[in-house]
Amino acid sequence: AGAIAASATVQTNAITIDPDRLLDLKPGESYGAPDEQSGLDFPINPERVAPVLRTLISPTKTRARIYDPGGGQILDSRNLENVLRFDLPPPSSEKPNIAERAMIAVRTWLNRGDLPLYRELGPENGKGYEEVADALKGQKRSMVRVNLRGEVIVSVAVPVLRSRTIHGALMLSTQGDDIDQMVTAERLAILKVGGVASAVMILLSLLLASTIAGPVRRLADSADHVRRRIKTRVEIPDFTRRRDEIGHLSGALRDMTDALYNRIEAIEMFAADVAHELKNPLTSLRSAVETLPLARNENSRARLLAVIEHDVKRLDRLISDISDASRLDAELQRQDMEPVDLRRLLTTLVSVANETRLGHDVTVEARFEGRGPADTFSVPGHDSRLGQVISNLLSNAQSFSNAGGKVRITCRRARSDIEIIVDDDGPGIRPDALERVFERFYTDRPHQGFGQNSGLGLSISKQIMEAHGGRIWAENRAGAVGSDGEATIAGARFVVRLPAP
Template sequence: MTTEAETDDRDGAAPESSGERSSTPLRRLGSVRLRRRLRARAGAFLGTYVFSSLTKRIVVLNLAGLIALVSGILYLNQFRAGLIDARVQSLLTQGEIIAGAIAASATVDTGAISVDPEKLLELQAGETLAPDSLTSLDFPVNPERVGPVLRRLISPTKTRARIYDPDGLLILDSRHLYSGPQILRFDLPPPEGEEVGMLDRMWQSMKLWMRQGDLPLYQEAGGGDGRIYPEVEAALNGSPASVVRVSQRGELIVSVAVPIQRFRAVLGTLLLSTQGGDIDAIVSAERIAIMRVFLVAAGVMFIMSVLLAGTIAGPVRRLAAAAERVRKGSNSRHEIPDFSDRQDEIGHLARAFRDMTNALYNRMDAIERFAADVAHELKNPLTSLRSAVETLPLAKSDTSRARLMEVIQHDVRRLDRLITDISDASRLDAELSRGNAEVLDVANLLRGVADMSNQRAVETAPRVILTIADVKPEKPGEKAPDKPYEMMGYDSRLAQVINNLIDNARSFSPEGGTVRIGASRKGPRIIVTVDDDGPGIRAEKIERIFERFYTDRPDGEDFGNNSGLGLSISRQIIEAHKGTITAENRTEPDPQTGTRRVTGARFVLSLPAGRPA
């Protein structure tokens, strides 16, 4: 009994190890995955760059223009007309040469006397004709003498020559000229059963239909009267003529008739005609050459179109993919591809996308910070309110309970004020983006706000004084603007800013003080200032006062009476009007110390003047 190993040894094949048997399927699986990956990448490349929608459109439009151009060249070119004219001139020259040679080979027939019957009828009674008038010299065209000459002159030209006598009868036809040792070759009709293909018949019918409207149809006269050809009739009268005809197969045939003359006597007519399809073959060869140029141009245009589409479709696709990542991404910032080095629409689009994305991220960060600030500001009064509520049951005296109730009411008012200001700040951007700016007069707006503020104020509150400067021409000879304080904006929101600054100035000014508002025009900007007589702003706090929920109130003022959103909202409104708002201190020299001392704060608004162009 033999084992499997012994059988393998006898067969001459060594047994494979288990490791080799297991590695073979893995290698095959790896090669299959590699081929699939390569096919997927090739398909993605072709679908992205070569067969993308934009690439197809560019290629189709470019090729359509090239096809229209080539079609116009093939259909409307003057090559065929020029070729026909050149062929006519060539046949005329050739015919004159051959007619001269034939006329020179004609001999005089001296053994014949020809009598003109018309002259005999003109004789009167008793009159006779002189012998000289009875006889005339005749130069007949001898086919035996002319045939060899015609064969030598016609054979290299591949044209058909026919000679007609003065009566229009056919004397010689180059198709039937042959010499003794030559072998005749005739184009016989196809045998029965072999017909011209359908496409060939359709093409011939189409050519005949297209050309028959402009050209006469060619008919074979055979050995009959050659006067059915107009050019032969004209040549018999002594004038060369040419006619272009179309055959039954739609092929062009050019015929030229030249008179054969000797001593001004017309001995006959030489009719030269081209072979059917001769001119069409030349035109077809020219068109084939044009098509070759077209194919080369189309190939170059296809490659250039693909490359052009790649410079457009590739960046656009990368921008779209980046925008999709930005839309889906929530944990990290995704950068938009940078094409700022391109000075074209793609570069402009990339820069706009980057700016838009940065603006979106900044807005998201601002919303996140705003939410955090709101939560922080709301948490403080809620914590105080909860502590007071929890402590209220433990209060033993009416005084303690009254103090706790006062704290509760204060915190509730603070919460109400915070929620109102937060709601106003949160919908401010939406209102400014949805609203339509209108033309407004800042001077009239300031007058209305100042009057309303003085009417609402108590007697001890600082009064508001408005000063509007007259606008003078910037340069001598120029005319001052009719309405120097006009601008595009939202009057209600600008009035909110002015009221906020007035209330802020009054809160810092002492009793009996003054809040001064000034308006002036500096170039294309309207400058509005709001001054108070307060302690001013600490230098390190000038920028922080515009932050949300930041307050820097005078000592002794109740905490929580301000939400810290007034100046932040004011800056947001002014920036929406493409303006700026800044804060600074007013100073004047101190006569005692010799230094400059702070006399109050000043807020400066700079707004763009004028209507849109």
């Protein structure tokens, strides 16, 4: 507007000066409507304004119109021949096709609201535009309208001032589809971004479903099958080749399931072994009871009663040992481990074994190979259960030793572990039975000792050692070399190894 005002020409023959009028003007005040002007007159020359207008709007498709103070149109950028070219909408006489009607309906729906309707007014009706009327009063004004095609048109009008006098108004307006094209372009850009984001989300969902949800679902189904069919071994899917959480979960479930099945099998085997061991004394007891009424003399009756008493004691011993073995795991899990002084424990057990002897004329000697008398050989564990292991080993060694023999127990350090060695002077253990002696109900005693033991002592000892993170094994002590050049067996040796803190 300033550039247009600067291009206005001076009409010297139209200048009339009223000194009183000029003196009455306040600072910043301008002349209003042309009928009130009695001072300076600078009319807008279209020939001089056209190049300026052409330069201002040529980079854009904006339409520019200049109105004189009376609202008459002086210049319209659409009428600048050989300068600007605009694609005008088709004549209203031509009906739009289906695609155009659909586009108009969409634009009308998107632009729905309280926007006023835009209509083209004649060149002499510039004041019919509210923004132009306000601009001729010295105020800037903008308007947003919608044409008949549903297109948004934004217009703005500003006054053309020179020497604080309003010489006209400049109105700039967009073409019918300018705003819609920009909005459509932005919407398409948003749709493209949304489409790409949706595609990425779908791909990620498929990837997650195939790499995470699918394997987890298979693991869950397998775990449910294990729960419902506990008697049937169900294979858990193996994803351990994956180096992620799914692989770790698969490995943990497989290990847990294997431990569960092994536990179930151990319980079933234990139940079968118990039934078998209980059946033997019950069969003997039944035979003795059935034969007792048929005894012809007191000696026969006494022998049968002795058999009955022996079988009853054997049953009582079996049931007690079975009960102890069945409670062992639960007790070890409930109780917390505490430091155990093995020196004091072994000293006490050796003293008790020498005092009781349990019908065996065998002495027990203890020896400690450590860091001195102050070395307590302390290990974390349950003192009562560790004492049970040592008592079982001492009892076995005494029972297999000859009268007047000795049982030697040695406690020493072996690197980061503590070893307890129990040696006897008995016949030793057959090589094929070195592992079997730790099986449940296994016994390899002389005929005179049959029925005196349940065969669970060493099995319970092994179970206790495994719960303490230790080991127990059997071996034979080598004696003198015989005439055949092979070493004889000097006795049996049981070794217990416990981790030391």
